[in-house]
Amino acid sequence: MLLRNKDIITSNTLFNALFPVLLATPSKLLRALLFQKILSDLKSSNSKTKNHRLNRDTQNRLFELVTGDRESSKGLWAVKITRELWKRQVWTEAKAAEIMKEAALSDNAKICAGGIRFFLGGDKEREALADESDSGDDGVDIKQLRHQAGINKKSKKKEREMKDAVKKNRKKEKKKNAPHPLNFSALHLLHDPQGFTEQLFEKHLRNTKSRLDHDQKLECLSLVTRLIGLHKLSLDALYSWFLKYV
Numbered sequence: 446m447l448l449r450n451k452d453i454i455t456s457n458t459l460f461n462a463l464f465p466v467l468l469a470t471p472s473k474l475l476r477a478l479l480f481q482k483i484l485s486d487l488k489s490s491n492s493k494t495k496n497h498r499l500n501r502d503t504q505n506r507l508f509e510l511v512t513g514d515r516e517s518s519k520g521l522w523a524v525k526i527t528r529e530l531w532k533r534q535v536w537t538e539a540k541a542a543e544i545m546k547e548a549a550l551s552d553n554a555k556i557c558a559g560g561i562r563f564f565l566g567g568d569k570e571r572e573a574l575a576d577e578s579d580s581g582d583d584g585v586d587i588k589q590l591r592h593q594a595g596i597n598k599k600s601k602k603k604e605r606e607m608k609d610a611v612k613k614n615r616k617k618e619k620k621k622n623a624p625h626p627l628n629f630s631a632l633h634l635l636h637d638p639q640g641f642t643e644q645l646f647e648k649h650l651r652n653t654k655s656r657l658d659h660d661q662k663l664e665c666l667s668l669v670t671r672l673i674g675l676h677k678l679s680l681d682a683l684y685s686w687f688l689k690y691v
Contacts, residue, residue: 446482456490456499459483464506468519480522484529491535504540511544515552524548524559531563531631532570542634549668550644554656557649561664565671568630638676645669651686 449459460483467479487503490496507523514520527544530536545567548560635641649655649665657665673680 446486449486456486456496457502459486460499460503460506467522468510480525484526487526487530488533488535500536500538501540504536504544508540508544508547511547511551511556515550518553518555520548520551520553520556521559524556524563528559528563528567528570531567534571539634539636542631543636545631546635546641549665550641550648552656554658554661557657558661558664561661561668564631564668565664568632632672632675635672638672639678642669642672642676642678642680645672646680646683646686651682 446459448454449456463479463483467476467483470476470479487499490499504527507527510523511520523544527536527541527548531541545560545563548556549564551557551560632638645665646669649657650662650669655662669680669683672678673683
């Protein structure tokens with residue numbers, strides 16, 4: 446991390462060094478530290494402009510982790526990283542949705558549940574975080590500063606503070622009045638919603654050997670019906686499957 450902070454190594458090199466350790470170490474403390482460091486670097490690398498090469502390489506690595514061994518619990522780290530970066534709007538493209546789609550089709554119950562919950566609540570988490578950050582910035586009271594400047598002795602420092610406060614308020618107003626950036630829901634970014642819905646239904650609901658518990662199956666059913674409604678899909682087998690519960 447020190448080498449990365451001094452810009453001696455690239456973010457890709459850092460990720461390739463830390464990620465295998467994150468997957469292999471039995472230490473809970475070390476896993477937590479590595480997870481935070483990886484997230485922190487990915488966020489800072491995308492803070493000014495999108496680092497498309499880094500994002501593409503990282504997403505490919507996470508995609509392979511989820512699809513390579515569908516029974517391994519290691520894919521849970523792909524779910525955690527993708528969900529966190531989606532929430533913070535670092536990743537907003539279709540590839541992130543595809544990683545979570547594959548997670549939802551995993552044979553591992555925890556990874557599967559993480560993927561399903563992402564599609565059910567990931568967009569709400571992102572909106573809540575955006576609202577929280579907007580409300581956290583209360584701005585500066587320009588009238589109060591001008592009043593204080595009129596009472597107190599004038600100085601270059603006070604004048605500079607006044608200029609900075611005016612500039613900050615103008616920037617905030619400009620941001621408030623700017624059109625909202627177009628952020629597509631993860632459900633809209635799915636490449637093949639019909640195929641995904643059919644696979645979810647067959648694998649986790651219709652399959653009597655499904656590893657999901659009752660609550661996880663209900664979440665899966667909620668996702669299946671939401672996809673059908675949103676994309677106007679046709680899944681005839683769902684209605685006959687419902688009959689045994691009526």
